[in-house]
Amino acid sequence: MATEQVSGDLPLSVASTIDRLNREKERLQRRTEQLEDRIRALLVLQEVANTLGAELNLTPLLRRIAVAALRLTGAQVSIVYLVDESSTHLTVQAAETAATALDSGEFSTAALGTASSPGLILEDESSFSGPTVGVGEGVAGYAASSGSLILVNESQADPRFDSGTISIDAHLLGIEPTALLAVPMIFNGAVSGVLEVAHSDHASGFDASSLDLLRTLAAQAATAVENAKLYKRLRRERDRIIQAQEDERKRLGRDLHDGPAQRLAHIVMSLEFAEKLIDSDPAALRKEIAGVREYASTTTREMRNLLFDLRPLVLEAENGGLAVALQHFLERFNTSSGPKLHLVAEYPERLPHNTEVTVFAIMQEAVNNAIKHANASNCWIEVHESEDKLVTTVRDDGSGFDMQRLQDEYETRGSWGLLNMAERASLIEAKLIIASQPSKGTVVSLELVR
Structure with a gap:
């Protein structure tokens, strides 16, 4: 009411200004x-x-x-x-x-x-x-x-x-x-x-x-x-790596126990027997020593293979590389009854060390799978280099497998070889392709952009 009274007593222009200011x-x-x-x-x-x-x-x-x-x-x-x-x-x-x-x-x-x-x-x-x-x-x-x-x-x-x-x-x-x-x-x-x-x-x-x-x-x-x-x-990858390291230690322990450790025990027993032959049957001593020498040679080869698998030093040498490492790796199977291995490696320019180590580990896993599981007559290992990428292939003429069935059963198989290959490939940003059909063999290829 007071406001109305004031407004009524003011000139119209002033009242209008006050209203505008209030708004x-x-x-x-x-x-x-x-x-x-x-x-x-x-x-x-x-x-x-x-x-x-x-x-x-x-x-x-x-x-x-x-x-x-x-x-x-x-x-x-x-x-x-x-x-x-x-x-x-x-x-x-x-x-x-x-x-x-x-x-x-x-x-x-x-x-x-x-x-x-x-x-x-x-x-x-x-x-x-x-x-x-x-x-x-x-x-x-x-x-x-x-x-x-x-x-x-x-x-x-x-x-x-x-x-x-x-x-x-x-x-x-x-x-x-x-x-x-x-x-x-x-x-x-x-x-x-x-x-x-x-x-x-x-x-x-x-x-x-x-x-x-x-x-x-x-x-x-x-x-x-x-x-x-x-x-x-x-976190899952960390846990998987820890588990993989533990599995690798267990595998190494089994390999040492079933291979070199057993052979070394046999060598000790043979030497003890040879010591007795010195007096009782000197003529048989030469034959026993020859057998011990053969066992020692075999044990040495097994130890070298284990050390090579753990750390292929040839990949660190200036005159080494992926092709040389593959050649050394395949030589261990020359006298085995498995598939015939064919290596073709056109690899003039070397990759960074960590990349070579990873590519070699993938190819090593693929070759081991072909030898152990494929029932193949032949296995072809190839390394080709173009201007922009390196392509490696491991191919066999074995029994093959059903990819979908294998993936469905993977978690219950207790073997993670194919998964490890895929994860290693992702670490170096490479493309891993695995193709297989029953009775038609298997092809594992890896493409790495340079």
């Missing part, structure tokens, strides 16, 4: 509130970025991402989806509500049911056994297939999505959404997952700022998830 003040206040909200959101985003960057375990990371989505958008529920290995389905990996996000203690895991549950985490992302939606199905699936940012504020009236499409997301969200956001997680140009948040309250919705914040979070999350996956793969 400007209100506009500035709203803008200030918006900026303060934006600053708070950016501070939360910075905190989230620091948290995600420090979290290398995938299980808690996924929940942190879901909780962050809630904090940034003020949504009622959030879901983190990851794309499966076939790139055909999204799988719910973590889901949060405002209530579950309040938990600041240890992140608990929960088994996945037919629909997502608050606080759920997939312990092993490679299993993909939780609730899924096809890429292209539902709002989240559309975001994954199109790579688009999706903002829906009136789910029942949005012309892009019918009620059937919205119901797919509703089943996974656990609510009937009136508003939702779906943003793809993109890493190296490919969609790796989707972040989705939703409201079921008609009075609540999302704006362009919420969409922009979720997009930023999705970019950070995509990188964090890939880092966590890489960390997990590295």
Whole structure:
């Protein structure tokens, strides 16, 4: 009333100026509130970025991402989806509500049911056994297939999505959404997952700022998830290397026990017997010594072969190399009853030492497999060099095998030769191709870009 009185006593131009200033003040206040909200959101985003960057375990990371989505958008529920290995389905990996996000203690895991549950985490992302939606199905699936940012504020009236499409997301969200956001997680140009948040309250919705914040979070999350996956793969590789070293020590122990150790024991016994022959049967002494000499020679060869397998020194010599190492390796089989070995090595320019060692280990494994398992008459070992790549091939005319069946049974076989070859090839960024069919032999080829 006082304001009206003052305005009534003032000239019209002054009253108009005051009204304009009051409107400007209100506009500035709203803008200030918006900026303060934006600053708070950016501070939360910075905190989230620091948290995600420090979290290398995938299980808690996924929940942190879901909780962050809630904090940034003020949504009622959030879901983190990851794309499966076939790139055909999204799988719910973590889901949060405002209530579950309040938990600041240890992140608990929960088994996945037919629909997502608050606080759920997939312990092993490679299993993909939780609730899924096809890429292209539902709002989240559309975001994954199109790579688009999706903002829906009136789910029942949005012309892009019918009620059937919205119901797919509703089943996974656990609510009937009136508003939702779906943003793809993109890493190296490919969609790796989707972040989705939703409201079921008609009075609540999302704006362009919420969409922009979720997009930023999705970019950070995509990188964090890939880092966590890489960390997990590295841990698995570390464990595999440790196990491989242990298996190699056991194999070396068996080889030493069954070969040189047995022969050395036999030599000791023969020498003791020869000592007795000096007085009792000098004529038989010469024959016994000859037998001991033969056993000693055989033991020496076996020890050299074991040392060669452990460290082929010829690869370290200036006049050595891959071709020379292969020749030395194949010489041990000249008197065996296995396949006839044919070596053709056109290898004028040497590779870096570590690369040669790896290529040799792969070819050595392939040759051993052909000799032990192929029942072949011939085995061809070839090394060819072109301008841009080195190609090695181990080929036999043996019984071959069913590749698919072998892969299906691999974990129960207790032998990891083919897997070790593939992993060694990946270490030097080479392409390993194994082709085999029953009764048609086997070809193992390795292509290394120079």
